Amino acid sequence: MTVRSDDTTLEITRVFDAPPARVFAAWLDLGQFQSWIGPEGIDCEVELLExxxxxxxxxxxxxxxxxxxxxxxxxxxxxxxxxxxTWGWEGDAIRQSLITLTFREIGGKTELTLRQEGLGSVESRDGHVRGWNSALNKLDHYLSGGARR
Incomplete structure (x- = not known):
């Protein structure tokens, strides 16, 4: 895992033992996304995914x-x-950020780079680094065949 950041941008790179098609689907298939999204220990419900x-x-x-x-x-x-x-906390129009996920195959595995720009402060960035690392731990567990949450 690699984490890079400036004051309002974070970048996290992780390698998952699954092909890009499987990792990509985990972000866009409602059932899969619901199975892992959110930090560890936090109940997260996906209400809409288009x-x-x-x-x-x-x-x-x-x-x-x-x-x-x-x-x-x-x-x-x-x-x-x-x-x-885009990623925004509802009720806070100022805190809209942009997330770019890049999926790259490496020998049957997937290198995922998550870049989030426009976080507004160092504190927000640091909180998002913790949250995304925790969620990506759950994604790794999910892709490895682990149980939901």
Whole structure:
């Protein structure tokens, strides 16, 4: 795993023991996405997933302290190669960011690079680094045949 960042951008690179088609599908298939999205220990419900350019998604993270709705729009979908979408905490128009996922095959495995731009502050960036690393741990477990959540 590699993590790079500046004040308002993060970049995380992970390698998964699955081909790009499988990793890509885990982001756009409702049943698969629901099985792993969200940080470890947080209940996350996917309420909407429209996997097409211009399509929307909405998920709700239920933490012990609060309910956190997140939504966005798919900007670009290049099957098994690249996925670009907005990410915003509902009720906070200022905190819209852009996520670019890049999928690269390496010997039957997938190198996934997640880049999130426009986070607004170092604190926001650091929180998102923790959250995405935790969610990617769940994705790795899911792709390895682990049980839901």
């Amino acid at each position: 996997p097409r350019v211009g399509g929307r998604y909405r998920l709700v993270m239920n933490t012990p302290e609060r309910v956190i709705p997140v939504s966005g729009v798919f900007r670009s979908i290049e099957p098994c190669r690249r996925l670009v979408f």
